[in-house]
Amino acid sequence: MSLIGQYVFNGLMLGVIYAMVAVGFTLFFGVLDVIKFSHGDTLMIGAFAGLTASLGMMALDISSPWLRLAAVVIAAIVVTGLLGALIAKFLILPLHKAPPLNTLLATLMLGTVMREAVRLFFPDGSNSQPFPSLLPSGSVELGDLSLRADNVILLLSGIAIIAGVHFLITKTRLGMAIRAVAQDGETARLMGINFEAVVLLTFAIGSAMAALAGVMNGLYYNEINFNVGLLLGVIGFAAAILGGLGNIYGAIIGGFLFAGLQVLGSATLPALIPNIPSAYKDVFAFAVVIMLMAWKPTGLIAEKSSERV
Template sequence: MIYAMVAVGFTLFFGVLDVIKFSHGDVLMVGAFAGLAASAGVVAMHVDSPWLQLLAIVVCAVTVTGLLGAGIARVLILPLRRAPPLNTLLATLMLGTVLREAVRLFYPDGSNPKPFPALLPAGEFTIGALSIRADNLILLAAGVAIILGVHLLITRTRFGMAIRAVAQDGETARLMGINFEVVVLVTFALGSAMAALAGVMNGLYYNEINFNVGLLLGVIGFAAAILGGLGNIYGAILGGFLFAALQVLGSAMLPALVPDIPSAYKDVFAFAVVIVLMAWKPTGLIAEKASERV
């Protein structure tokens, strides 16, 4: 679900402006650290309720990354809209490095992994020989609710219609009275807020974050979006779940087939399979319906 949420963000950006924002994973990392700072502030105020702490983490992470995403779109993406796509790609790639190094240098002890508070219930549900952690189910349900909410926003609301109009033809949308810049800024804020929620979910799942967490999650999210079909939300979701399934398969299969290969090579296996799938179906598993895409 975490991979799917990151992939949906890439899809939103590409769908609206045909750009790949390679700083997306590092925005996720900023959101996770903003949530951690909010947690420390709430604890300092002697708030003991884990749900209030979680609410503070989510609100702070979403607010910070939403503003950051809109700011990136306004200052960096929109001015480069008519420049060659390579310019935007390199600019966002360098911005990701700036964000990552800024957190490492200026966040207290930012170079080392930071413990993330375990705020979700720790119980388990047992079905026969299968044990499912309660926090896993909560995170899964939360991810489903978030993606469903974004889907309903895009498909059932007036603003969602404006997003789809800009994605289809920005110039015609302007002529129809749609505020192009506002739609772009809100879309980037929305995608960045989803990244923040994915970062918080990742911290709650592993109970740890570090300044490099967005690097791998960004690459995996982008690979999932490409695998599913860049520009298609359903494809991004499918790609995220498929990549996770490949990791699980690799961690179980590799040590059984080759005892000298540890399960840590699951990422190598997953990326190798994604490369094969991309060569087999370059447009993605669910290709975007478009007459032209550059």
């Protein structure tokens, strides 16, 4: 039972990270009907911004882990929030009336630029960078199940972040404006909503969520690299599509479902096929997602809107 509990916990931990990335894709698609393929690399930028902040605090001889953690989180949010808004302002909005493939290609190339810039200009950027362990290192005992305290904190923090964004979207004036723009941008303009400001804020929020997912990933695995956003971006996009692109609940469900498939693959494949590498869990998860998409092309939770362009 303790082994099953550990698998379940691992699935929840990965699911939170994937859901945070998937929600960003859903927010971007909701307000402008665009797929921002540099989203995963924005996550990577956030993780490296957090690492830089931690190194800066150490250079200033500030060794308190809580102060360093605060600096990591603030730096990641501020850098990626500004980055997301700038991308929306100078790349996404100018291409809003262009064919969708133009935006797709532009963001895909931007992601490559961001990834290669970190690899070339960050000190020793080609290699994995150790990410500081800033959370308590004790353990939490739940019967026979022993969980690392830092992982429990990360899981609860991720759930709180998702709940906070959900509250922002559904219960605040800004959220109402975002939903109005997502429903009908032209009507929202006529009603006095600042369309551009709402778009910029939405991209800033989605990018900040990705940054926090990158920081959580670094704290969970204790390392990051310039390619970390590549796979996480693909998984987040797959989770958003699986759940129903444009639906925030679908993105969350898709993230947890993809993580569950990975955990199921890592638990069952070695028993069925001896000596199979654990990396095949990704192959298993993507294969199942492909079958689910063929069965349910609109996603598990179809978008309510009757017409999307």
